[in-house]
Every structure is written in C-alpha cells, then in structure tokens.
Amino acid sequence: MMQHSPRTRFDRKHCRVIRVIKRENRPKKEKIVKTLQEFNEEKEKARVLRKERELAKAKKALDKYNLDLNYRFLHDQISDLFAELLKSDIGNLNSGKHNKISLAAKWCPTIDSSYDKSTLICESIARKLFPRESDPEYEGIEEAHYVYRIRDRLRKQVLVPLHKALELPEVFMSANEWNSLPYNRVASVAMKTYKELFLKHDNDRFKEYLENVKSGKAKIAAGALLPHEIIGALDDDDGGEVAELQWKRMVEDLAKEGKLTNCIAICDVSGSKVITFSANPELHKVEGDTLLEKTQFVRKMEWGMNTDFQKVFDRILEVAVEGKLSEDQMIKRIFVFSDMEFDQASARSEDIEEAYEGSEDIDENNWETDYKVIMRKFREKGYSKVPEIVFWNLRNSSSTPVAAKQSGVALVSGFSKNLLTIFLEGGGAVNPEDVMEIAISGDGYKKLVLVD
Structure with missing residues (x-):
C-alpha cells in the first residue's frame, strides 16, 4: 500500500479546508455584491431626484422672474450691482490697484450653492459680465453650453483671483x-x-x-x-x-x-464734551484716557426723564460770554440723543411761564415760545444766530412731533449709520426736507419712477 508523506496529507487537508471556506464565503460575497448594487441603485436614484429638484428650482426661479415684475426688478438690480462691482474690481486687480478692490467677490453668492440654484443669480451676473457678443466663441453654441461656459469663467477668471487678492481671513x-x-x-x-x-x-x-x-x-x-x-x-x-x-x-x-464743526451733544456720546440730559443740565468734559474710561465716566453722570432746553442754551451762552467767543466760534449745532419724542423730552422753564403769563405771545407750542426767548437772549449778547437742534430719537417711531418747518429743529428717528452719514456728508443739514432730499439723492433711487 502506498504511503503518503505527512506533507502530502497536510496539503490535501489544507485544500479541503480552503474549499469549505470558499463555499462558506460564497454567500457572503454574493451578499456584498448585492449590497453594493443596491447602494449604487439608491445612489443613482438620489442623483436623479436631486437633479429633478434642481430643475424644479430653476423652473420656479425662471417663472418668478418672468411673471413677478417686482421680483425681476430686484433680481436685476442685485445682479447689475454685482456685475458692475466685479468688473471694476477685476480692472483694479489687473492694474495693480488692490486697495480699491471692493468686497463684492466675498459676498457674491457661491456658484451652485443652494441660494444660486434657487435664484439663478450667478447666471444673471455671468451673463452681464460675459454677454454673447463679447466673445466670438459664444456665437452659434447652444444656450446650455453658453451658460456653462460663462458660469465657469465667473468662477475661474473673476471670483477665484479676487478672493486671492482680497486675502480674506477665512481662507487663511x-x-x-x-x-x-x-x-x-x-x-x-x-x-x-x-x-x-x-x-x-x-x-x-x-x-x-x-x-x-x-x-x-x-x-x-x-x-x-x-x-x-x-x-x-x-x-x-x-x-x-x-x-x-x-x-x-x-x-x-x-x-x-464730515463737514460738521462746533457741535455739542446732549446725550452720552460726544468727542470731548456733553451736556447732561436732565432738568438741570450741566456741561461736562468727558474724562478718561481710554474709550472704556470715557464711557464709564459718561454713565455715571446725572440724567433725568427730560431736559430744560432753555437752561441748555443759557449754559452755552454763559460759557461763550465768559470765554469771549466770536460768532464763528459759537456752537452751531446741538445734537440731542434720546429714546423719547421731542415733546416728551422738553421741559419748560419756570421763568418762561412767569415771563409770558397772561401774554398773547405764549401759545400751545412750547418750543416756539422757548425759541423766541432763546433768540432774544442771544441777540442781547451779540450773537445773531442761535445754535440749531437736531433731535435724534434713537427709538424707531412713525410719529412726527416736530413739523418740517419748525424753527431751529430737525427730527431724526431711528438708529443707523446711514442717518449719521447723511448728516456728516450733507454738512449737517437740519431742515427735515433737506435731510430727505439727501437721503434719496443716491444712485439707487434714480431709477425709481413716481406714479401719481
């Protein structure tokens, strides 16, 4: 009888084990293959569904643009603005004027973002930057291919180089x-x-x-x-x-x-001096070496529920006379910062009531009466002009307690940097109608049409 070596017996046994393992692993392999197939099928379904949703968004955006005139106007204004700024920025970039590049590239919607897919705003911007007639290569190509090309150019030739030039902190x-x-x-x-x-x-x-x-x-x-x-x-x-x-x-x-000079504030903010908002207003020099120290100083000052504007003008006049200030050196404008209306903030002096008691000159308009007295006092001291008051109600309000032609007073309501800028760039216009004219004189309002 043939004798098998231990090595041969081991090899045969090993082969049988491998065959058994393969038979046992066959269902697992088939299961893995099936799972991968199912995963790919689900992935494809998700891709198709995602594409359908994107097409639905695009159709909805187009329908809204074509049917809603107000939306179309807004859409066009936004895309015009971005296209104009980006074109200017690329020009500044190419000419080496990096300091004149705006932040338009930073705030421009990202191509293929959810916002872009819902509005098609990037396509609109790209069309205005790269119209068909701007390049011969666009002639004769299909609309879809043209849109793809200009969106790609917007990304690669405009946004990417501008992002790099802007050196945005988020990138680093x-x-x-x-x-x-x-x-x-x-x-x-x-x-x-x-x-x-x-x-x-x-x-x-x-x-x-x-x-x-x-x-x-x-x-x-x-x-x-x-x-x-x-x-x-x-x-x-x-x-x-x-x-x-x-x-x-x-x-x-x-x-x-700004063009404002010789101004003072009745509030808790000013460059150097303020008058406290109270029945007995006081003139303070804001002390402190740092902004924190100055704000802490102002917060500790006396304040009240209203202020006596007569006493404010009296104090200004007193300081001017003591300091022998000329007409040119006199305070030109008083800013009153408050969260109340002008009529709520104003308190009439007792001497005014006594002086006009029984007189026909006193009327229901407290400020008109006060202003006449203030003018008289300033004239008596040799000053022909009385400081004008800009009463700034920092709380939004729709009321108009001071008429447009109210003597010496302008009303500002609400709190924004734009309002402050209007005053600074407008040379401190205090007539409410002038303020309105300055506010609506920007380029953004020029395309609006008045419909009677």
Whole structure:
C-alpha cells in the first residue's frame, strides 16, 4: 500500500479546508455584491431626484422672474450691482490697484450653492459680465453650453483671483495658515468677530499688529461698525484693545469726511464734551484716557426723564460770554440723543411761564415760545444766530412731533449709520426736507419712477 508523506496529507487537508471556506464565503460575497448594487441603485436614484429638484428650482426661479415684475426688478438690480462691482474690481486687480478692490467677490453668492440654484443669480451676473457678443466663441453654441461656459469663467477668471487678492481671513483660517494672515486686510466686522481666535492661534503676531496700529505704522478697519457695536466690545477677552483702536479709526474717518464743526451733544456720546440730559443740565468734559474710561465716566453722570432746553442754551451762552467767543466760534449745532419724542423730552422753564403769563405771545407750542426767548437772549449778547437742534430719537417711531418747518429743529428717528452719514456728508443739514432730499439723492433711487 502506498504511503503518503505527512506533507502530502497536510496539503490535501489544507485544500479541503480552503474549499469549505470558499463555499462558506460564497454567500457572503454574493451578499456584498448585492449590497453594493443596491447602494449604487439608491445612489443613482438620489442623483436623479436631486437633479429633478434642481430643475424644479430653476423652473420656479425662471417663472418668478418672468411673471413677478417686482421680483425681476430686484433680481436685476442685485445682479447689475454685482456685475458692475466685479468688473471694476477685476480692472483694479489687473492694474495693480488692490486697495480699491471692493468686497463684492466675498459676498457674491457661491456658484451652485443652494441660494444660486434657487435664484439663478450667478447666471444673471455671468451673463452681464460675459454677454454673447463679447466673445466670438459664444456665437452659434447652444444656450446650455453658453451658460456653462460663462458660469465657469465667473468662477475661474473673476471670483477665484479676487478672493486671492482680497486675502480674506477665512481662507487663511480654514487652511490653518495663521502665521500668514494679513491683519491689515481684515474687515472691521471680521476683526470684531475673529479677534479672540487671532489671539488664540497667532498671539504674538496679532499683538505686534495692534502695537503697530497704535504707533501709526498699520491701520485697522472700522467702517462697517456702528458706535454702539464698538462700545459693546469693550468687555471682550482682549480687554477692549481692538475696540479702542477701531473707535479711534472711526472718529478719524468721520472727521475727515464730515463737514460738521462746533457741535455739542446732549446725550452720552460726544468727542470731548456733553451736556447732561436732565432738568438741570450741566456741561461736562468727558474724562478718561481710554474709550472704556470715557464711557464709564459718561454713565455715571446725572440724567433725568427730560431736559430744560432753555437752561441748555443759557449754559452755552454763559460759557461763550465768559470765554469771549466770536460768532464763528459759537456752537452751531446741538445734537440731542434720546429714546423719547421731542415733546416728551422738553421741559419748560419756570421763568418762561412767569415771563409770558397772561401774554398773547405764549401759545400751545412750547418750543416756539422757548425759541423766541432763546433768540432774544442771544441777540442781547451779540450773537445773531442761535445754535440749531437736531433731535435724534434713537427709538424707531412713525410719529412726527416736530413739523418740517419748525424753527431751529430737525427730527431724526431711528438708529443707523446711514442717518449719521447723511448728516456728516450733507454738512449737517437740519431742515427735515433737506435731510430727505439727501437721503434719496443716491444712485439707487434714480431709477425709481413716481406714479401719481
């Protein structure tokens, strides 16, 4: 009988084991293949469904654009604005004027984003940047291919190079390139939002940048921030250092652009001096070396539910006479910042009531009577003009307690940087009609048509 070596017996046994394993694994392999097939089928169904939804969104956007005239007007205005700015920015980029590039590329909707698919806004922008007649290669090609080409050009030839030129902080942050982040290019709102991250990830460089801003070697942006937003950041983890620098930049920018001189405030904000809002108003020089110290000083001042404007003018006149101020040096405008209406904030002096008791000159309009007395007092002291009052109700209100032709008073209601800008750029227009004219004189209003 043939004898098998131990090696041969092992090999045969090993082969039988392998065959058994293969038979056992065959169902598992088939199951895996089936699962993969099902997964691919579901994936394809999801792709088709997603495509159908995108087409439905596009159709809905087109229908709304074609049928809703108001929406079409808004859509066209937005796409016109982006196209105009992006075209200008590319021109500035190509000519090396990087400092004149706007943030249009940053805020332009992302191509193929959900917003873009729901509005087709990127296609509209691309059509205006690259119309068919702008390039011979667009002649004769199908509409779908033309749209694909111009959207691709918008992305590659406009947005990508502008994003790179803008040196947006988000680009460096997402790439974890903190040590390359150019802080002098960070916008005001982004600086306010990200400053704590800058301190955490790039402490030494960021602090060095702040020191350079203090010494005038670098600049910090503040244009998009409102005063209360900067003051609100004084208690942040950086100790208010960024807020301090942004406040100084804001004041410098407003002073350069504005035409207002010789003004004073009855409120809790002013460049150097304020008059307290109370029945016995006092003139204060705002003390403190830092913005935080100045705000703390103002918050501790006396205040009341209303103010006696007669006493305000009396105090101004008293200081002017004592200081022997000329007509040109006299306060020209008084800003009253409050959350009340003008008639609620005004309190009549007892001496006015006594002086006009029983007189026909006194009427129901307290301010008209007060203003006559104020004018007389100023004339007696040699000043022909009385400071004008701009009463700014910081709380939104639809009421108009001061008439458009009210003597010496203009009313502003609500709180926004645009209102402040209107006054600064308009040379401090105090006639409400003038304020309205300035407000609606921008390019955005020129295309509007008055329908009677």
